[in-house]
Amino acid sequence: LKKALLALGNVLSPDEISTDESTRLSYGQDWTRFSHPDPEVVLRPRTLDQLQAIVRLAIEFQAKIVPSGGRTGLAGGAVASHREWVVSLERFKRIEPVDALDLSIRCEAGVTLLELQEQLRNSLWHWPVDLASKGSAQIGGLLSTNAGGLRVVRYGHVRRWVQSITLVDGTGNIQVLNGELDKNNSGYNFRELVIGAEGTLGIIASAQLKLTRRPRDLLHVLSPLNSIGECLELLAEVRNSALDLEAFEFFSKACVAAVLQNRADLKSLPEANWYCLWTWDTATEDPLSCLSTQPLPGGSLVATDIEAKDLWAYRESITESLALRGWVYKHDVSVPPRQLSSFVKDLEILCAKIYSEFEVFLFGHLADGNVHINIVGPRSVAAEEFLRECESKNADLYSLVKAYSGSCAAEHGIGILKKQELLLTRGPTQVEWMRLVKASLDPHQIFNPGKIFDKSAELHS
Amino acid sequence: LKKALLALGNVLSPDEISTDESTRLSYGQDWTRFSHPDPEVVLRPRTLDQLQAIVRLAIEFQAKIVPSGGRTGLAGGAVASHREWVVSLERFKRIEPVDALDLSIRCEAGVTLLELQEQLRNSLWHWPVDLASKGSAQIGGLLSTNAGGLRVVRYGHVRRWVQSITLVDGTGNIQVLNGELDKNNSGYNFRELVIGAEGTLGIIASAQLKLTRRPRDLLHVLSPLNSIGECLELLAEVRNSALDLEAFEFFSKACVAAVLQNRADLKSLPEANWYCLWTWDTATEDPLSCLSTQPLPGGSLVATDIEAKDLWAYRESITESLALRGWVYKHDVSVPPRQLSSFVKDLEILCAKIYSEFEVFLFGHLADGNVHINIVGPRSVAAEEFLRECESKNADLYSLVKAYSGSCAAEHGIGILKKQELLLTRGPTQVEWMRLVKASLDPHQIFNPGKIFDKSAELHS
Numbered sequence: 001l002k003k004a005l006l007a008l009g010n011v012l013s014p015d016e017i018s019t020d021e022s023t024r025l026s027y028g029q030d031w032t033r034f035s036h037p038d039p040e041v042v043l044r045p046r047t048l049d050q051l052q053a054i055v056r057l058a059i060e061f062q063a064k065i066v067p068s069g070g071r072t073g074l075a076g077g078a079v080a081s082h083r084e085w086v087v088s089l090e091r092f093k094r095i096e097p098v099d100a101l102d103l104s105i106r107c108e109a110g111v112t113l114l115e116l117q118e119q120l121r122n123s124l125w126h127w128p129v130d131l132a133s134k135g136s137a138q139i140g141g142l143l144s145t146n147a148g149g150l151r152v153v154r155y156g157h158v159r160r161w162v163q164s165i166t167l168v169d170g171t172g173n174i175q176v177l178n179g180e181l182d183k184n185n186s187g188y189n190f191r192e193l194v195i196g197a198e199g200t201l202g203i204i205a206s207a208q209l210k211l212t213r214r215p216r217d218l219l220h221v222l223s224p225l226n227s228i229g230e231c232l233e234l235l236a237e238v239r240n241s242a243l244d245l246e247a248f249e250f251f252s253k254a255c256v257a258a259v260l261q262n263r264a265d266l267k268s269l270p271e272a273n274w275y276c277l278w279t280w281d282t283a284t285e286d287p288l289s290c291l292s293t294q295p296l297p298g299g300s301l302v303a304t305d306i307e308a309k310d311l312w313a314y315r316e317s318i319t320e321s322l323a324l325r326g327w328v329y330k331h332d333v334s335v336p337p338r339q340l341s342s343f344v345k346d347l348e349i350l351c352a353k354i355y356s357e358f359e360v361f362l363f364g365h366l367a368d369g370n371v372h373i374n375i376v377g378p379r380s381v382a383a384e385e386f387l388r389e390c391e392s393k394n395a396d397l398y399s400l401v402k403a404y405s406g407s408c409a410a411e412h413g414i415g416i417l418k419k420q421e422l423l424l425t426r427g428p429t430q431v432e433w434m435r436l437v438k439a440s441l442d443p444h445q446i447f448n449p450g451k452i453f454d455k456s457a458e459l460h461s
Numbered sequence: 462l463k464k465a466l467l468a469l470g471n472v473l474s475p476d477e478i479s480t481d482e483s484t485r486l487s488y489g490q491d492w493t494r495f496s497h498p499d500p501e502v503v504l505r506p507r508t509l510d511q512l513q514a515i516v517r518l519a520i521e522f523q524a525k526i527v528p529s530g531g532r533t534g535l536a537g538g539a540v541a542s543h544r545e546w547v548v549s550l551e552r553f554k555r556i557e558p559v560d561a562l563d564l565s566i567r568c569e570a571g572v573t574l575l576e577l578q579e580q581l582r583n584s585l586w587h588w589p590v591d592l593a594s595k596g597s598a599q600i601g602g603l604l605s606t607n608a609g610g611l612r613v614v615r616y617g618h619v620r621r622w623v624q625s626i627t628l629v630d631g632t633g634n635i636q637v638l639n640g641e642l643d644k645n646n647s648g649y650n651f652r653e654l655v656i657g658a659e660g661t662l663g664i665i666a667s668a669q670l671k672l673t674r675r676p677r678d679l680l681h682v683l684s685p686l687n688s689i690g691e692c693l694e695l696l697a698e699v700r701n702s703a704l705d706l707e708a709f710e711f712f713s714k715a716c717v718a719a720v721l722q723n724r725a726d727l728k729s730l731p732e733a734n735w736y737c738l739w740t741w742d743t744a745t746e747d748p749l750s751c752l753s754t755q756p757l758p759g760g761s762l763v764a765t766d767i768e769a770k771d772l773w774a775y776r777e778s779i780t781e782s783l784a785l786r787g788w789v790y791k792h793d794v795s796v797p798p799r800q801l802s803s804f805v806k807d808l809e810i811l812c813a814k815i816y817s818e819f820e821v822f823l824f825g826h827l828a829d830g831n832v833h834i835n836i837v838g839p840r841s842v843a844a845e846e847f848l849r850e851c852e853s854k855n856a857d858l859y860s861l862v863k864a865y866s867g868s869c870a871a872e873h874g875i876g877i878l879k880k881q882e883l884l885l886t887r888g889p890t891q892v893e894w895m896r897l898v899k900a901s902l903d904p905h906q907i908f909n910p911g912k913i914f915d916k917s918a919e920l921h922s
Contacts, residue, residue, distance in 0.1 A: 101697050102798045102830075124701065146646050157644070159653075160621060173890055180797040182829040183618070183871040185607050185657055186883050187913050188895045192620075192653035196646055213705065236562050240585065244674065283744065336641040337563045368643040369563075410644040422647055429634055434649045436901035441894060452648050 001040065004061040008043065011053040016091075018042040027086045030071040030078040031133075032417065034387045039066065039080035046091045048166070048174065048205050054087055055203070055446065056172040064449045067199035069141025070112060072133035074330055075415030077145065077198045077451055084449065087203060089140045095119050098211065102182065104163055108206045109140030116209075125211035128155040132316060140204040146196030148411030150247050153367035154281075155212070157411075159195050164208035167194060170201070170442035180208055193437070198413050199448040201441050215246055215281040219290060220308040223300040224272030228341040231276050231366055234297060235337075238278060241294050246279040251363035255318050258361065262321035266313055270299035276366065277315050279308075318363055322374050325359070327383055329390035331373035333401045334410035340369055343404050347373070350400055354393040370410040373397075398424050414452045422453065462501065465522040469504065472514040477552075479503040488547045491532040491539040492594075493878065495848045500527065500541035507552045509627070509635065509666050515548055516664070516907065517633040525910045528660035530602025531573060533594035535791055536876030538606065538659045538912055545910065548664060550601045556580050559672065563643065565624055569667045570601030577670075586672035589616040593777060601665040607657030609872030611708050614828040615742075616673070618872075620656050625669035628655060631662070631903035641669055654898070659874050660909040662902050676707055676742040680751060681769040684761040685733030689802040692737050692827055695758060696798075699739060702755050707740040712824035716779050719822065723782035727774055731760035737827065738776050740769075779824055783835050786820070788844055790851035792834035794862045795871035801830055804865050808834070811861055815854040831871040834858075859885050875913045883914065 008017055018024070019041050028037025040063070045051050058065050066080040068088040080086045092108035095116065099105065103125055107116060113134035120126050131137055131149040141147075143165065147158045155161070165177040177191035178184055194201050225231050231250055238245060253273050260266060269275065282290050287304055296302070303311045322328050335343045344362065351360045355375050364372040377386040398408055398421045408414075408421035423431055434453045439445075449456050469478055479485070480502050489498025501524070506512050519526050527541040529549040541547045553569035556577065560566065564586055568577060574595035581587050592598055592610040602608075604626065608619045616622070626638040638652040639645055655662050686692050692711055699706060714734050721727060730736065743751050748765055757763070764772045783789050796804045805823065812821045816836050825833040838847040859869055859882045869875075869882035884892055895914045900906075910917050 099799060100700065101693060103700065146650075148644055148646065152644060156621070157646075159650075160617070169890075175890065177891075179866045179868070181795050181866075181868050181871075182798065183609055183613060183795045183826070183831045184868040185609065185618075185872050185874050186868050186870040186879070186887055187657075187875055187892070188654060188898060189607075189620075189657055190891065190894060193649060196648075196650055232562060239561065239564065334642050334644045337643065338560060365644070370644045405640045405642075407640070407642050407645040407647050409647040410642075411646050413646050414648055418647070426647055429630075429636065430651065431648070433651060433902060437649060437898060440897035440901055 004063060007057050011050055012043060012045060016044050027068060027088060028080040030073040032074055032076045035076055035079045036081045038083060039086040040083040042086045042088060044088045044091050051168050051203060051205055052172055052174055055168050058085060058446050059172060059444050065446050066448055067203045069138035070136035072137045073145065073415060074412045075417045077413050077415035079416055089138060092205060098123060098125060103211045104208050105211060106208045107139055109138060109204050111139050113137050113142060124214060126214045127161055127209050128212055129158050129161060139207060143195050143204055143207060144199045145413045152365060153248050154244060154246050161210045162195060162207055163210050165191050165194055165204055166206045167202040167204055170444055170446050198451055200438055200451055202447060217282045217284060217287045218246060218305045219280045219282050219287040220303040220311050221296060221300055222275060222277045222311045223297040224270040225274045225276060225297060226272060228274060228344045231274055232341055234276055235367055243280040243282055243290060246281050248278040248367035249315050250274055250276050250366040251315060251318060252361065255361050255363050256314060258321045258325060259314055259317045262324055263317050277311060322361055322376050325376050326379050327377045327386045329375040332410050332412040333406050333408060334368060334370045335404040335406035337369040339404050346400055350396065354396050394421060401425060416450060465524060468518050472511055473504060473506060477505050488529060488549060489541040491534040493535055493537045496537055496540045497542050499544060500547040501544040503547045503549060505549045505552050512629050512664060512666055513633055513635055516629050519546060519907050520633060520905050526907050527909055528664045530599035531597035533598045534606065534876060535873045536878045538874050538876035540877055550599060553666060559584060559586060564672045565669050566672060567669045568600055570599060570665050572600050574598050574603060585675060587675045588622055588670050589673055590619050590622060600668060604656050604665055604668060605660045606874045613826060614709050615705060615707050622671045623656060623668055624671050626652050626655055626665055627667045628663040628665055631905055631907050659912055661899060661912055663908060678743045678745060678748045679707060679766045680741045680743050680748040681764045681772050682757060682761055683736060683738045683772045684758040685731040686735045686737060686758060687733060689735060689805045692735055693802055695737055696828055704741040704743055704751060707742050709739040709828035710776050711735055711737050711827040712776060712779060713822060716822050716824050717775060719782045719786060720775055720778045723785055724778050738772060783822055783837050786837050787840050788838045788847045790836040793871050793873040794867050794869060795829060795831045796865040796867040798830040800865050807861055815857050855882060862886060877911060
């Protein structure tokens with residue numbers, strides 16, 4: 001270690017190398033919480049040259065690197081618990097002006113989503129990715145996890161809005177994946193492979209992002225409904241209207257109750273088993289006029305963009321309200337949307353059985369078939385015990401997901417937490433393909449050990 | 462061979478196996494023309510079971526497979542000239558009804574783009590990919606080449622509109638890449654790797670395609686301009702209007718002259734060096750009203766959707782008009798759009814020098830930075846000689862493309878024709894990555910030998 005630190009000291013200044021306990025603990029974990037962070041050192045370089053030098057030293061000293069962004073992940077993808085070098089990109093902060101011809105913007109990996117949004121605030125154009133964690137989530141992490149969020153129904157994932165990636169690869173080379181080209185059909189597309197690879201194929205240093213026109217006049221509707229079947233009927237109707245959908249969310253009665261317990265400032269909602277909350281791009285000066293041709297379910301609440309915060313508070317306070325109740329174990333699954341009604345029925349029966357001692361909260365992105373299943377346990381139980389208890393039920397839960405041809409990770413990724421489930425839902429052949437590709441492109445096996453498919457590091461050591 | 466044919470006869474009926482000369486010659490080449498087709502056999506299976514059986518027999522008999530669609534490619538990607546088995550998907554014709562909840566449609570690989578468009582004619586939704594070759598181009602080929610076309614400026618490439626792919630892989634396994642899921646962030650995305658891989662990683666049997674809302678009222682404008690700089694200024698202005706761009710094309714004076722020689726029914730256009738042709742989605746009942754706020758360059762011609770054919774005839778007749786003039790050698794390059802003006806100036810100087818004995822025609826997709834450079838030579842020269850003459854200039858031409866950080870294949874792909882240029886513009890590291898991935902995922906090296914990066918088969922044997 002001493003030799004490695006000396007060598008690192010030749011390329012980094014002292015404030016860019018941290019080995020103190022509190023920095024190590026803080027940078028060694030993400031929002032998953034269930035982990036025992038123990039990185040060897042935390043590195044916070046400022047330049048691409050430094051980043052490249054770090055990777056070359058890692059090769060020389062046979063060290064492992066955990067690339068680190070805002071660490072808002074929920075699957076342990078940024079956890080470092082086996083003496084890795086955490087390489088934080090938080091000082092890669094440059095944003096260039098918008099290229100108005102190409103509708104793109106270049107920025108470095110450490111820029112947060114909120115900072116990017118601020119930069120584009122007065123522009124006709126925006127980067128249409130939006131997430132609750134935007135104040136912390138960084139561009140490098142958003143690309144590495146192919147983040148989803150609230151607007152996938154209209155804009156798809158992060159993947160769609162990336163033109164070019166500059167990466168330091170596993171041999172210490174700097175690779176530009178695609179360059180500043182809108183069109184480039186020249187062999188295998190490695191940009192698409194790196195997006196969503198959770199930092200296992202290299203460190204993203206910067207990216208060129210594609211922009212699109214900002215929606216003009218949004219209209220928000222919250223509807224109380226009695227079944228997922230009714231929610232899906234509403235979705236089909238709303239899809240067939242002349243307006244473009246910007247979001248279509250759902251959450252259960254139990255979620256609303258938890259939010260109201262936490263947020264005394266919110267009014268109670270009309271009684272219902274489920275609530276749908278959606279946004280339309282009306283593209284008109286008078287958004288409310290659109291409702292004259294579109295009948296809404298009884299009890300629906302409507303808001304223009306200015307008052308929208310009140311409606312979205314019910315949806316966006318769920319995560320924080322559950323965290324206040326106790327330990328939270330998160331599943332993030334998806335199934336084909338048309339199967340959601342049947343899937344949720346089976347899911348409720350199964351959850352009542354396997355999680356009988358805990359509370360279960362269902363919410364998510366209806367139009368994407370994406371259900372967040374949050375299991376809440378009392379703080380009187382030890383965190384480790386709660387985690388183990390929940391994990392012991394995963395075989396049952398993911399058998400159901402598998403039966404519906406679903407995914408074990410709709411948007412949160414695999415990280416450390418969902419490796420078993422990956423094997424079940426994607427099958428051994430595709431996981432073997434991942435291992436083969438990883439072995440080829442990261443020949444020294446430097447990047448983010450123990451994640452996705454790599455058995456070398458487990459959460460419980 | 463006899464043994465192999467006997468074995469194939471056990472899984473295919475006689476009309477599904479062809480060894481006659483004319484079928485072999487016809488299925489062994491694509492629209493590139495410069496090739497010496499010589500496949501061993503042409504197979505036209507009807508079912509996924511047969512397709513899988515063919516791949517397993519190819520492994521057993523150490524045969525190579527060239528997956529075959531509409532064979533409209535322009536880079537030799539579907540050429541079979543070394544005793545390969547051509548496997549045509551043209552009998553994979555099933556199209557399922559639209560899934561209105563998920564906005565998707567499933568169809569088999571042999572469905573042509575035109576057949577898909579017909580199926581969706583009366584729907585609110587469409588698959589927004591459009592190409593001149595739509596009557597022949599098949600879904601499997603469109604995905605394998607990540608086709609571009611006229612609407613990339615608004616909708617991007619084929620890649621964006623694919624949810625799921627069913628593939629027979631190099632070990633004879635059937636792989637479903639993604640399943641019917643809108644959201645699935647579970648490890649490496651192999652769907653994205655297969656799209657654009659030109660049939661080197663497996664045979665696509667079917668796909669689930671994503672749909673989007675059909676644009677409503679289009680407005681088309683053709684403007685005569687004096688320089689590429691003026692064209693780019695116009696593009697920036699048009700981008701900043703309140704309307705969404707659906708296409709933005711350009712072509713040279715020489716292209717118009719060639720079209721007018723061929724198409725006596727077309728009127729001559731106002732004198733200019735360059736012409737821009739673009740389409741707006743006006744989303745209004747009265748498209749022409751949009752022009753009151755948008756000044757157009759002098760001499761511009763305007764058409765509503767009904768009269769649009771007249772304007773588009775100038776653009777869409779270029780390829781056929783050039784084919785009538787003589788042999789055509791095609792370059793399909795892209796550069797960052799903001800560099801187009803400087804690039805085209807350098808390109809014109811270079812072309813005047815290196816192609817002094819031939820005619821040069823420039824046209825393409827301005828907003829994508831995509832320039833089609835078509836070199837036309839007289840039929841009095843032998844085809845082979847013309848090809849060799851053009852290829853001898855490639856080092857000069859692609860050095861210029863490389864100097865602008867451009868791509869040697871914006872939308873046509875690499876196939877057999879652009880392998881040298883791939884090495885120059887993407888660099889040896891990324892080409893090596895391609896070889897490593899290919900070796901891992903197609904371990905018997907069965908699929909589409911000699912393409913993209915594989916030196917095993919050359920055009921001139």
